[in-house]
């Protein structure tokens with residue numbers, strides 16, 4: 001049976017797995033709990049999970065090595081019923097439900113692993129990287145991230161190296177992710193790229209005013225590039241006051257706001273699961289993602305619109321950018 005793919009565009013599960021053995025030791029042998037696993041994704045009706053590869057600041061000097069280890073962890077997950085998705089035909093196969101596997105897409109969250117040698121881009125592509133977030137919160141060779149308190153005026157856009165990176169990504173067919181990128185960087189991406197891009201895990205600044213969220217102007221730029229924003233479940237990016245009281249309804253509120261402002265074609269889901277310490281009520285782990293569609297229907301979204309939000313929109317970007 002063919003059905004619309006449900007896609008969550010951001011989870012930090014690989015980072016958690018990378019540290020799992022150490023943390024289990026620190027917890028005195030108590031196993032760490034994950035927000036995302038194959039079973040939880042199936043329970044939640046999620047067909048494709050984007051797994052980010054994030055190099056923590058303390059490990060930046062060995063960025064390429066950490067990246068390779070996380071890719072290796074992902075490859076091991078293929079034994080547990082995950083299928084690595086690298087192309088449009090891979091997505092089509094998944095849609096046809098040949099087996100009960102869950103698709104996984106690999107992304108880089110930040111570009112520290114490429115800083116000393118951009119030549120590695122081709123190798124990472126061959127290993128399966130299909131999305132790259134240009135920055136994380138700090139400044140790197142290519143661009144600047146949006147630190148949580150950074151002053152917009154003092155920051156810079158893409159460097160010459162950033163422009164080169166963007167060009168190479170476009171010719172390989174890698175999706176550009178602007179979550180964590182500063183305002184000038186986002187403006188540069190919107191100006192330079194000829195393809196749609198994504199903000200894999202970012203919300204609306206008008207509802208929750210933190211720098212990590214997107215301004216209305218940025219949302220407009222996203223819409224004019226036919227791009228897509230994945231709503232982040234992190235309570236501190238959902239509501240400003242008393243984030244610990246955040247619920248699934250706050251996620252719906254961001255979806256509604258963005259789709260009212262720029263159209264339903266430009267919204268998706270980017271949970272940030274396994275990278276967030278607290279979760280909203282009703283979205284405690286990946287199995288709860290199935291609670292989103294009924295609430296969207298209640299809000300008046302049509303069946304087709306719900307399918308777009310739950311994955312169809314990200315699918316459209318992958319189809320346009322990937323080979």
Ligand SMILES: [Zn+2]
Nearest residue numbers: 109180201275
């Ligand atoms: Zn992030």
